[in-house]
Amino acid sequence: MSAQLPACQLLERYYGQAAHLMPVAPPADAWLMEHSSAMVSGDAALRQQWVANGKLAASPFDSPFSRQAGQVVLFWPKAHQLGVWWLEWLCHVLPENTPVDIVGEHQGGIKRVPKVLGELGMRCDKLDNARRCSLFSTRTVPMAIPDNAWKSFEALTLTLVSHPGVFGHGKVDEGTTLLLETLEGGLPKTPLKVLDMGCGDGIISAWLGNRGHLITAVDVSAFAVEACRRTLSANQISGRVLESDVYTALEGERFDLIVSNPPFHQERDITYGPSKRLIEGASDHLTARGQLIMVANAFLPYPELLERSFSCFETLADNRRFRVYRGQL
Numbered sequence: 371m372s373a374q375l376p377a378c379q380l381l382e383r384y385y386g387q388a389a390h391l392m393p394v395a396p397p398a399d400a401w402l403m404e405h406s407s408a409m410v411s412g413d414a415a416l417r418q419q420w421v422a423n424g425k426l427a428a429s430p431f432d433s434p435f436s437r438q439a440g441q442v443v444l445f446w447p448k449a450h451q452l453g454v455w456w457l458e459w460l461c462h463v464l465p466e467n468t469p470v471d472i473v474g475e476h477q478g479g480i481k482r483v484p485k486v487l488g489e490l491g492m493r494c495d496k497l498d499n500a501r502r503c504s505l506f507s508t509r510t511v512p513m514a515i516p517d518n519a520w521k522s523f524e525a526l527t528l529t530l531v532s533h534p535g536v537f538g539h540g541k542v543d544e545g546t547t548l549l550l551e552t553l554e555g556g557l558p559k560t561p562l563k564v565l566d567m568g569c570g571d572g573i574i575s576a577w578l579g580n581r582g583h584l585i586t587a588v589d590v591s592a593f594a595v596e597a598c599r600r601t602l603s604a605n606q607i608s609g610r611v612l613e614s615d616v617y618t619a620l621e622g623e624r625f626d627l628i629v630s631n632p633p634f635h636q637e638r639d640i641t642y643g644p645s646k647r648l649i650e651g652a653s654d655h656l657t658a659r660g661q662l663i664m665v666a667n668a669f670l671p672y673p674e675l676l677e678r679s680f681s682c683f684e685t686l687a688d689n690r691r692f693r694v695y696r697g698q699l
């Protein structure tokens with residue numbers, strides 16, 4: 371089996387078939403999984419895939435591995451500040467002077483890595499360069515646990531807490547704003563059992579929790595889950611926040627309302643997978659007469675899916691760029 375993604379092809383070319391790696395924040399690539407026994411990622415769905423293949427997989431918010439399992443390779447993320455956070459985290463959890471290699475695509479910002487390493491007082495050696503990707507090598511230095519990446523900001527009379535890599539990071543999305551404006555006045559005063567699917571920094575959960583509704587929030591990203599927990603706590607709102615790949619952590623649970631600004635990007639690609647599962651699985655997670663209310667870019671092909679999955683479907687708002695849809699069982 372050969373690597374499929376350019377960054378993994380560079381690793382295959384550099385380390386060869388004897389590679390034994392411990393990827394950090396990796397993409398999904400079968401060659402990479404075959405050549406690793408353990409990984410660390412904020413993506414719960416990817417971790418589940420690795421565990422299903424007999425590998426160890428940890429979230430950076432779990433206690434770190436007691437033992438290093440292979441050459442550590444950090445995949446440089448698109449969000450530059452998240453890359454810096456991962457470097458600081460690695461320095462914190464690994465013994466001083468542990469070799470760490472860093473790989474990434476040129477269009478994903480990997481060329482900024484030597485400067486970042488210099489600023490953190492870490493060495494930098496260039497190992498290889500191909501497939502429009504580069505591979506650098508460094509060694510860990512002593513560092514405190516990175517906590518200064520968390521950022522608080524005020525919006526819609528709420529305090530929101532975010533982290534690099536979490537959707538929107540530091541600003542409110544236009545689609546989310548339209549969704550909340552549409553919900554205002556349209557919801558009953560009696561508390562509803564609400565599921566916020568793909569909660570990000572928790573803006574929708576906090577907004578609904580502030581109005582007395584009972585909140586369950588889920589996200590596939592460990593960073594988003596932690597951000598949402600911090601947002602609810604900053605606004606003195608109680609709620610349950612879980613890591614979940616769409617409904618995986620919600621087996622057998624039903625809600626009066628599912629609300630979402632669902633994802634349609636994975637890295638740089640467009641994907642409807644999670645949104646399709648959100649819509650098609652809603653009937654198994656809604657109470658009788660329960661509703662799904664979601665916002666989406668106007669060009670996304672959700673009306674057809676919603677019409678197929680709900681007996682009653684309508685567009686509640688349309689500002690040309692975004693639409694708010696409601697499906698009712």
Ligand SMILES: C[S@@+](CC[C@H](N)C(=O)[O-])C[C@H]1O[C@@H](n2cnc3c(N)ncnc32)[C@H](O)[C@@H]1O
Binds near residue numbers: 537546569589594616
């Ligand atoms: C468009 S953002 C919306 C975030 C937040 N609700 C808001 O309105 O600002 C979509 C969110 O879905 C999450 N997500 C992506 N894939 C997911 C999946 N398979 N299961 C659950 N959440 C997912 C992303 O991490 C992201 O936080």
